[in-house]
Amino acid sequence: MKKTGIAAERFGLAMAACAVLGFAAAGRPLQQSPDKEELKLQLPKPMFIGTPANIKSSNLEAVTGKPRGPFYVPKGTRLLSLGRPVRSSDMQPVIGELGFVTDGEKSGGEGYYVELGPGVQWVQVDLGGTRVLHAIVVWHYHSQPRVHRDVVVQVSDDKDFLRGVTTVFNNDHDNSAGLGIGADKEYIETSEGRLIDPKGARGRYVRLYSNGNTSNDLNHYVEVEVYGLPPK
Amino acid sequence: MSRDTFRWIFAAVLLLGLALRFARLDLRPMHHDEANQALKFAALLETGEYRYDPREHHGPTLYYLTLPGAWARGFRNLEALDEETLRAVPAVFGCGTIALLLLSIPGLSRGAVALGGLFAALSPALTYYSRFYIQEALLAFFSLGFLLFLGRYALRPSAGRALAAGAFAGLACATKETAFILAAAAVVALMLGRSRAERGGGPPIPLQHALCAGGAALIPIILLYSSFLADPAGIARFAGSLANYARRALAPELHAQPWHYYLALLGFSARGGLWWTEVWILGLVPVGAALSFGRECASGGERFWSRYIALYSLLAAAAFSLLPYKTPWNLISFHAGFALAAGNGAALLLRIVRPRMVKGVVFLLLLAGAGHLALQNRRANFVYPADARNPYAYAQTMPDFLRLARRVHELAALHPEGRGMPVHVVAGPYEQWPLPWYLRDLKRVGYWTDAAQAGGFGDFAVVVASQENALVLESALGERAQSEIYGLREGVFLTLFIERDLWRRYLRSHLRR
Numbered sequence: 237m238k239k240t241g242i243a244a245e246r247f248g249l250a251m252a253a254c255a256v257l258g259f260a261a262a263g264r265p266l267q268q269s270p271d272k273e274e275l276k277l278q279l280p281k282p283m284f285i286g287t288p289a290n291i292k293s294s295n296l297e298a299v300t301g302k303p304r305g306p307f308y309v310p311k312g313t314r315l316l317s318l319g320r321p322v323r324s325s326d327m328q329p330v331i332g333e334l335g336f337v338t339d340g341e342k343s344g345g346e347g348y349y350v351e352l353g354p355g356v357q358w359v360q361v362d363l364g365g366t367r368v369l370h371a372i373v374v375w376h377y378h379s380q381p382r383v384h385r386d387v388v389v390q391v392s393d394d395k396d397f398l399r400g401v402t403t404v405f406n407n408d409h410d411n412s413a414g415l416g417i418g419a420d421k422e423y424i425e426t427s428e429g430r431l432i433d434p435k436g437a438r439g440r441y442v443r444l445y446s447n448g449n450t451s452n453d454l455n456h457y458v459e460v461e462v463y464g465l466p467p468k
Numbered sequence: 469m470s471r472d473t474f475r476w477i478f479a480a481v482l483l484l485g486l487a488l489r490f491a492r493l494d495l496r497p498m499h500h501d502e503a504n505q506a507l508k509f510a511a512l513l514e515t516g517e518y519r520y521d522p523r524e525h526h527g528p529t530l531y532y533l534t535l536p537g538a539w540a541r542g543f544r545n546l547e548a549l550d551e552e553t554l555r556a557v558p559a560v561f562g563c564g565t566i567a568l569l570l571l572s573i574p575g576l577s578r579g580a581v582a583l584g585g586l587f588a589a590l591s592p593a594l595t596y597y598s599r600f601y602i603q604e605a606l607l608a609f610f611s612l613g614f615l616l617f618l619g620r621y622a623l624r625p626s627a628g629r630a631l632a633a634g635a636f637a638g639l640a641c642a643t644k645e646t647a648f649i650l651a652a653a654a655v656v657a658l659m660l661g662r663s664r665a666e667r668g669g670g671p672p673i674p675l676q677h678a679l680c681a682g683g684a685a686l687i688p689i690i691l692l693y694s695s696f697l698a699d700p701a702g703i704a705r706f707a708g709s710l711a712n713y714a715r716r717a718l719a720p721e722l723h724a725q726p727w728h729y730y731l732a733l734l735g736f737s738a739r740g741g742l743w744w745t746e747v748w749i750l751g752l753v754p755v756g757a758a759l760s761f762g763r764e765c766a767s768g769g770e771r772f773w774s775r776y777i778a779l780y781s782l783l784a785a786a787a788f789s790l791l792p793y794k795t796p797w798n799l800i801s802f803h804a805g806f807a808l809a810a811g812n813g814a815a816l817l818l819r820i821v822r823p824r825m826v827k828g829v830v831f832l833l834l835l836a837g838a839g840h841l842a843l844q845n846r847r848a849n850f851v852y853p854a855d856a857r858n859p860y861a862y863a864q865t866m867p868d869f870l871r872l873a874r875r876v877h878e879l880a881a882l883h884p885e886g887r888g889m890p891v892h893v894v895a896g897p898y899e900q901w902p903l904p905w906y907l908r909d910l911k912r913v914g915y916w917t918d919a920a921q922a923g924g925f926g927d928f929a930v931v932v933a934s935q936e937n938a939l940v941l942e943s944a945l946g947e948r949a950q951s952e953i954y955g956l957r958e959g960v961f962l963t964l965f966i967e968r969d970l971w972r973r974y975l976r977s978h979l980r981r
Contacts, residue, residue, distance in 0.1 A: 290935045292942050293951040293963050330851065331741050346741040354867075379740065380856075383953055385868075409952075411979055422953065450955030452855050453867040 272308040275371050275431075275463060280342040282427040283379040295409050296383065297423040304428050309370040309463060316363050317442070317462035323360045323395075326352040330454070334359065342459045344378040344427065354453040356386065356413045360443040361460055366393055369437050371463035372404065374444055375429040377456035383422045384455075386413035386447035389432055391439035404434040413447050429459070474578040478570070478585055485566045485589035488845060489559040489598045494551040496853035497865040502601040503902030506554055509534050510546035510908075518695045520702040522709030526603045528692045529643040533557055533606065547909045551601075558605035562598025565609045565804050571616035572808060575623065575773030577815050580756075583834070584811025587749050590841040591807055592848035593734065596860040597797045599849060603644045604797040608804050610640035611650040615805070618654055619776050621677075622662065623769060630677035634684030641685070642692040645706075645713045650801050653784035661776035720793035729794045730785060733859055734803065740857040744844055748837030749803075749810040753778055756813030764820050774812050781805030796862045856958045865902055868955035872964055873906035875952070876930055879966060880910060882973045883929055887911050894922050894941065895934035899956060903932065919944065931965040938963035 291299060322334040332350035337359050341348050352359070369391060376384045386408040392401045406418020423430060442462050446455045469477075498506070504524070509531045512518045518528055534557045543549050566588045569581050576584075588594055598605045613636035621629035640647035691697070693706040734746045759765070760774030784802035788794070814834050821827045852858045854867055876891060883889035891913040893903055900915055907913045916922040919940040925931065931949070933941050941963070942951065950971040952964045966974070 290939060291953060291961050291963075292935070292938050293953040294942075294949070295951060296953050346738070349741070351741075380958070382955075410975065417975070417979070448868065450868045450953065450961065451866055451958065452852075454855075 269308070271311055273311050273313075274306045275309045275313065277373060277429075277431075277461075278342070279429070280344060280375070280378070280427050280458075283344040291381075291424065293422075295422055297421045299424055304431060307371065307431055307433075310465065312465055313370045313463050314466045315461055316367055316369075316464050316466065317361050317460060320364060321362045322460075323362070324352060325357045325359075326455075337361065337457045337460050340459070342375050342427075342429070344375070344458055349377055349456050349458045352455040352457075354448060354455075356445060356447045357455040358443050358445045359457055359460065360395070360397075360441055361462055362395070363440050363442065363462060363464075365467055366438055366440045367462075367464040367467070369404075369434040369439065369442070369462060369464040371461075372432040372434055372442060373429045373459075373461040373463075374432070375427075375458040375460075376425055376446065376449070377458060378425050378427045378429070380451065381424050381426075382449045382451050383424055384446050384449045385422075386415075386445060387420075387422075387430070388413055388415050388418065388445040389434075390415075390443045390445075391434060391437040391441070392443070393438075393440050395441055397441070397443055400439075402434075402437045402439065404437050405432040408447075413445055415445065429461075434464075469578045469582070471578070474582060477582045481582060481585040481589050482563065482566055485585070485595075486563050488589065488595045488849065489562045490556070492850065493555040493559065493599055495850065496599070496861075497867060497870055498551060498902045498905050499600065499602075499864055500898075500901030502554070503905035505530065505601050506549065506905050507546065509538075509554070510549060513538055513543070513549075514545050517698070519699055520693050520695070520705050522705050522712060526644040527642045527706075528695070529606055529610075529639060529688075530557065530601075530603050532692065549908075554601040555599055558598050558600055558602070561605045561609040562594065565594070565598075565605070565612055568609065568612050568616060569808050569811075571613075571620065572773055572777065575619065575769045576777075576808075576812050577770065577819075579818065580812035580815035581808070582811070583814045584808035586838055587810050587841070588804060588807035590838055590845050591746060591749060591803065592744070592841065592844045593746060593796075593803055593860055594800055594807065595845050596848050596853075597800045600797065602797060604800050607640055607644045607647060607650070608801045610636050610643055611647055611654070611801050612804050614640055614651060615654045615657075615777075615780055618658060619773060622658055623772065625673070625677060627677055627680045630673075630681040631684045634681030635688065637681075638685035638688040642688045645709055646717075646798070646801075648710070649787050650784055653787060653802075654780050657776050657780035657783055661772055661779050717791045717793040723795050724792045725794035727789045730789055730796075730799045733796055733799065734806075737859040739859070742847070742852070742857045744848070744859050746803075746841065746844075748841060749806050752810035752813035752817070753781065753806050754813070756809050756816055757782075759813070759816040759820065762820075764816050774809075774816070777805055777812065778809040781809050796860055863957055866955045866957060869902075869906075869962075872932070872952075872954040872962060873903075875964060876907065876910070876932070878978075879930055879970055879974055882977060883970060885912075889929045890914070890927060892916070892922055892925065892928060892931040893933075894919050894931060894937040895962065896936075899934040899960060899962065928965070929967050929970055933963045933965065935961055935963065938965075941965055 317338045318340050320338050322337045324334050330351045334350055336350045338361060372389055388408055389405040390401050390403050394400055405420055407420040407422050408418050411417050508525055512531045518531055537553050537556055541553055566585050569585050573581055614633055617629055617633035617636055621633055637651055690703055693702040694700045695702055734750055736745045756774055757778035760771050765771040781802045788798050817830055821830050848858055848860055854861055854864045880887055880889040887909060888911045891910055893900055893915045896917050919937045931941060945965050948968055949965040950968055954962050956962050
């Protein structure tokens, strides 16, 4: 009986250690380190109630329906993208304006999103200078549960993204966007948006690709927020 | 408007209608109802046999009238068929509906018919469902033909007009069971639209005319429902179906909508930053009806036609609105009448407005209305044909589903058995369609409603599953499969399971390209 109890205790300790290591490996420290602080995001109101929890696929992040946990960034990290100029592969959007992408308005309703044409399209935020980036949050369209295809996020100092490109997120699992296969999974977007960890990537421009979604072949952006350390 | 001017204008209107109805017919993914109709037609094409099925399908005209186009293109089986060939049939009848408006001359003025034709050509709703492989565009054509010949007969009876009215009524009944509602609306509109003197003074319908009309109506019903007498019991099934359809219309299990559904659909709807209205057409209908009571109408004939068309459209709209069962495509039969009535309203309005400047303003407003309809038409049919924000896209298959179909074909091309690759579809009937259309060229596609029925998946290559089944399959197939998610309809997803080696082969080939 005692042996069983000790074994269970050891098993419990091992599981706890694995959990701590797992979180650490995922870049989400359980405890705030002294030089980091929690990234405070202003989230819009949810536009649909509940998430379709029964949607399952090995290429889709499990839908938990729970809020995202805290995300820690170096102290002094600021929102760098607010009001910054935006370029796009579709400079004449069907609905909305490119300025919506960085206007700070994240409501998913009518009049708050920009709609780009079908197929692979991108938007690009100019941060005005090379910055060290610690978080990128994107809201494509959160009025209904959708999977946005081929979400690829890159950072570069080259406005044409020909040189010095760092890919910080890529969930194109079959190279349909032509930017290479990514290891990230697809996800169903909610009002929390998608938080991407650029792991301190440096660059002046942040470019976000997508290739339609499960509801239509168009591309939508409500808001993109880029967080990093401001210039000294 | 001179006759020559009218000819040119109407020809231009017809061309416009033709272009909007025939351009890029393959743009929108097949709706599950279209796919279902396509397979029903394919059975007729391949075997030459047709059996009326009153439970799942409407009348036979759609299938028989698709044959000439398929033959002309040399198609002999389901696999060869394409969307353009199928959708060309309702598109032809959608254009025919515009052309039929000519039958209201000389009752209505040329200006009224030209404007009515323009509204019909530009109406987003009329165009959308004229590009949809279901019975409605044909029903709208045949029921409008009956309405117009009935009106012509009422003013100048002749055996030819009785025959034509009967033939159109018969063909409408052989198209869809709801034709009886439209026929009844036309008869009531005729009775109400004629003045008391006209109603009381006319001679009774000669027996010869009644026989012509009755015979002309019965012939298509008998021939088509009996599959050209090969299946006489089809006529009895049709007769029996009417009670069944009445029950379904009054107490629907699906598609129950509030009474104002059609009014809202045509009047105003907005979703996701897009708003839609055909108020330009709806607003001019009462204008024409009201002016028909004044001195603006040039003759008794014009007065009659003005009231008759407006009354028919309103009565048919009211009848369809009162029935709890509603699907959006039902509206086109009465909306074609609204378009003509609106054209008449616009023409009468232009006639009564005297100062030239005010007339010019009215004309410019009408032009703006037509322009706005044209913009919405483009949006509904060419920019957002399958988008949930399009009010006419009802339970529409999403473009993402085409990626799934494409993926299955790409995988089949890599599979050792090619188009003989086994494909398991494990989904309820609602989620299976339109897969049978899109996988029509694959030789080994099996359909099951749940995973337990499908048995083992030892030799699986590709499995398409609805979400309830995907949970079971996810654990059954485990690491043997790579899975992907695809949108079918709004809020409805399918999971595609791909055998892991096949997936690796796919990635290798895809990356090489």
